[in-house]
Amino acid sequence: MTVVVLGIDALDPDLVGREKYPNLTLNQFERIETIVSSAGDPSTHELWPTIITGKKPDEHGILLDDGVAWESSLLKTASRVSDYAIPDSLQTRLGAWLLNNTSQDAFRIPATYYEENGLSTVFDEAVAEVIGVPNYVTDPDSEDREHQLRRRMGDLFERDPEAKGGHTSSDVAEFYEMCIEMVMIRIARVRRAVRSQQNQLVFGYTSGLDLIGHVSHDRPEMQRQAYEEIDQFVGELLDDLTDKDVLILVSDHGLQDGLHTEEAMISSTDPDLLANISSVTGVRNVIESSLGHRSHQTGSRWSDNEQEDKTDNQVKSHLEDLGYM
Template identity: 30%
Template sequence: MTVVVLALDALDAGLVEHFDLDAFRLASSGDLETFARTQDVPYTPEVWATVATGLPPEEHGITGGGTSEWDNPVLEGLSRISGRLDESTRGTLGKVVRSQTGEREQIGRTDAASIFDAEDAVVHNWPGVADGRPLQRAWDLMNAVAEGMPRSTFERELFGQCAQQFSWAREMLRHPVSIAGVHVHALDAAGHAYADDEDALRRVYTRVSEFVEEVVDALEDGDDLLLLSDHGMHTEFYPPDDGENPATHSWRAYASSTTDTCPESVFDVKAWIDAQASTTRVEGRADESEEAIDVPEDHLRELGYLD
């Protein structure tokens, strides 16, 4: 039996209520306490590394300043400065450096133990822990939006990424997996782009809630789902945000689960998932599924697939 963890970046507890979307409200739900170190507001890779490891940034090593690992040591200084800027500015700096030097910034990866080290646990992409490239692509997308990408192209890219990430989660439910985690950046990207456009952001929230419903529908007895965010997003139209700067991260992180409890802090998530996964052990597999596959190597060698 499987615990699916959907890391829904910037899913805002206030906007879940404002848009009144039941799909985000599973058996239990509530505010999730989050934190900021490098910036004044929660910073994406820093928080997700904490969620997966249960450790503060001082211990998992993923911070705004250390998030960029430039191959070129000459650029390290610039990287450290840009780590203190907001994400979109950082993305722009990264792009300038890329276009002038061909270097590509990378999101650091922690060496600390994480939920995905558990037996039969799998992860698709997770900032600071496993494959940060989808987040980098999402940041690239934000750069393209800032440079005038049309809405239709933006949403095609955004929901195309969503489709891959959510359908991966559904597929994992068909396999003997203990924990399946995936990070989805769509609500953060849309929150930055549509903080002044209530109808547009409501549309994106609604579409993402449909993806969540499809995962819920795929759960079988004993499977559980945990939705989490690292922070929320200030908007122009949400009344409590009056006086706040729209399109900046809010402190309204959120958690919801199909069980009768939810983690209360980003620091508690790892212990919560470990406890949940141990009560929903992976069931014994048929012996044949553990057998190695007899591959016809000669044919593959002829095709150049094998050395």
């Protein structure tokens, strides 16, 4: 049995509905409160560490700095200098320029940060596969296709603090296709991890829906199409699950008219799990509750039972050859 968590950045409770997107709402979905950052809106940078620890940003210590995630040494240095030398408005523009014009990417804090700072996570007590969760990087030296695409978007997705949605795109149609590819790859990786039968917990994440939302504020049909396609992808993931598995979808915030909203959502194939959740800080408890009251067996997809059947047949054949059967 496997608990499967798929984080869909910016999945908005106002934009889903059971009749329109049954695979996004599953058997039960709930609106949950999110947390607003110092920049004035919910931040991916802060919220996924909150989701996996159950702690608020000021407790886990991974904080947004004036609307820009300053993970790299270059960005951190610029942040320290700009605190003294550059007004706030220009500091935000500097951060946007650095993210647009360097190969650095956000959300790359290593998983070792949590142990080093005495923080427990939902992954600590389970055999877990972690796929792309922001600011929980298990191997800082590797990257998958979603990360490669996000880092190499260039002018297809540029930060612009003065634009609606905070970003612009030189070619929205091409950008949409890139984002959908990102979603497909991450969900495919989740499906592969489920099929391996090696994990008690599979926790994957994709940012494609959020990225599309930021540049489609004047193209609502594009955001609707993204919801339709992702609903289909989640349906394919559901086909991989057994009756004993559970799927949980969770977002860090919503997104409408190009801007983050202050309400997130969670859905599950097990409605009982969502009875008492009201905030993103409660997602960890939901996952651990699901892990706690289910029995787990891990093993190869090429199971021991299959090997035992093969051995039984070999023994039977050998006995027949000897005339005992």
